[in-house]
Amino acid sequence: MLNISNNKVSEYIDLKKFESGKEIFTKEYHKRFKIFLLVFSIALIIILFLPWTQNITSNGNVTTIKPNQRPQTIQSQIPGRIEEWFVQEGNIVKKGDTILRISEVKSDYFDKKLAERTDNQITAKSSSVAAYKSKVGALKNQISALKQERVLKLKQAKNKLIQTRLKVKTDSIDLVAAKIKADIAKTQFNRAVLLQQEGLKAVKDVEEKRAKLQEAEAKLISQENKFLSANNDVVISELSISTLNATYADKLAKAQSNLYTAQSSGYDTEVEVSKLETNLANYQKRNSLLFITAPQDGLINKTIKSGVGETFKEGEHLVNIMPTNYELAVEMYVRPIDLPLLHLDEKVRVQFDGWPAIVFSGWPNVSYGTYGAKVIAIENYSSKNGMYRVLLAPDKNEVMWPKDIRVGSGAKTIALLDDVPIWFEMWRQLNSFPPNFYQPNQGKNKKYQNKE
Incomplete structure (x- = not known):
């Protein structure tokens, strides 16, 4: 055996x-x-020898096409203290609905009449601006009046100067005449003295001639005095013109200085008014921020800050909200070696978690539970996991995605590439070769356009 x-x-x-x-x-x-x-x-x-569709499989998550349709958190722009809640988790809110009310925690804003008091300050400062404008107008009128008065005064002084100069000419002529008369009187006196010595004239005639000579000399001296006085009046008139110019220049400079001071004060007050108006707008805006409202229609997922009386800083997350209206998408991650094989509008099959499927990655026609999708965006830089993110949108030419899918749930994706025999695919897998470089026939250069 x-x-x-x-x-x-x-x-x-x-x-x-x-x-x-x-x-x-x-x-x-x-x-x-x-x-x-x-x-x-x-x-x-x-x-x-049966045909096999080369593919790129990957795991992904359900997300939305538009960034504003994804889950978001609501923050407060100012620090505060929670006073009252108006919603609870699971509530559906509309855009602008109040979620919670907060109160101030900074002592600078404790005054409830802060905006009203600031408005009163603006009113007072605005009145001050109006007063400065009135003062500027009055000073401008004063300067105009001073300029007009200076013109008239200078005209009067110049006329007086002309008069004094004419008087100097007249006095100079009279002085010449007085000199001539004095010379004649002296000549007559000398002749009378000679004739009296010769006995031809009486002493009385000589005395008369002497008296006339003295009278002529006195008139000459008086006329010289008048002439000098007229010259002095000319100098005084010229000095008066210079004095008028200096006086009115000083007055105008002082008035213009007051004008500039009033204008500067008015501008400073306008700046203060502008600052107060800015503060008032900030206070009013800050008061409106005491009520946290919903930025869009959505569902309250989770209240991150809870209770009443809890304080928080600006920018802290308070509530998590999921928008009501959204368009689903799937984000998948592919290896860098497979990235050149993907193109826009390329067909992809998606299997969602919770929807069991019998999947044959190389035979999509005999797979069940998968749904059609197409590539709408491909990142140009790798993510933290070293892979590239690709965004998929539903293929409108195929079966619609299930309505009960939730954002954040898992998904498995299969990007369909070139058709090859099974033996070739097995040989490729054993040798770790990349799939055939694939170019889609249609829409490889089209950009995804969202039609709202």
């Missing part, structure tokens, strides 16, 4: 005569197995 010896029992005894020998040696057990192996080999060879 164990074939230890070279002597075989079957040479001496016919084992087929026995019942057990008939059951064992008269039946062909390997015939069916050989037929099975033959059929299986033929089927395997046929399968190896």
Whole structure:
């Protein structure tokens, strides 16, 4: 039985005569197995030549196409203290609905009448601006009056100067006449003295001539005095013109200085008014920020800050909200070696978590539970995981995605590439070659356009 010896029992005894020998040696057990192996080999060879769609499989998450449709948190622009909640988790809110009311925690804004008091300050400062404008107008009128008065005064002084100069001319003529008369009187006096010495004239005539001479000399001296006085009046008139110019220049400079001071004060007050108006607008805006409202229609997912009386800083997350209206998409991550094989508008199959599927990645036509999608965006830089993010949108030409899918749920994606035989794909996988470089026939350069 164990074939230890070279002597075989079957040479001496016919084992087929026995019942057990008939059951064992008269039946062909390997015939069916050989037929099975033959059929299986033929089927395997046929399968190896069947078409296989090369693909890129990846895991992803359900998201939305537009950034404003994704889950978001609501923050406060100012620090505060929670005073009252108007919603609870699970509530649906409309855009502008009040979510919670907060109060100030900074002492600079504790005054409830801060905006009203600031408005009163603006009113007072505005009145001051009006007063400065009136003062500027009055100073301008004063300067105009001073300029007009200076013109008239200078005209009067110049006329007086002309008069004095004419008087100097007149006095100079009179002085010449007085000199001539004095010379004549002296000549007559000398002649009378000679004639009196010769006995031709009486002493009385000489005395008369002496008196006339003295009178002529006195008139000459008086006329010289008048002439000098007239010259002095000319100098005084010229000095008066210079004095008028200096006086009115000083008055105008002082008035213009007051004008500039009033204008500067008015501008400073206008700046203060502008600052107060800015503060008032900030206070009013800050008061409106005491009520946190919904930025868009959505569902309150979670209240991050809870309770009443809890304080928070500006920018802290308070509430998580999910928009009501959104368009689903799937984000998948692919290896850098597979990135050149993906293009815009390329077809992709998606399997969502919670929707069981029998998936044959290479035979999409016999897969169940997968849904059509197409590539709408491809990132140009890698994510933190070292892979590239690709965004998929529903393919409108195929079955619509399930309505019960939630943003954030998992998904498996299969990007369909080139059709090759199965033996080629097995050979490629064993050698770790990349898939064939694939260019879609249609829409490879189209950009995704969102039609609202």
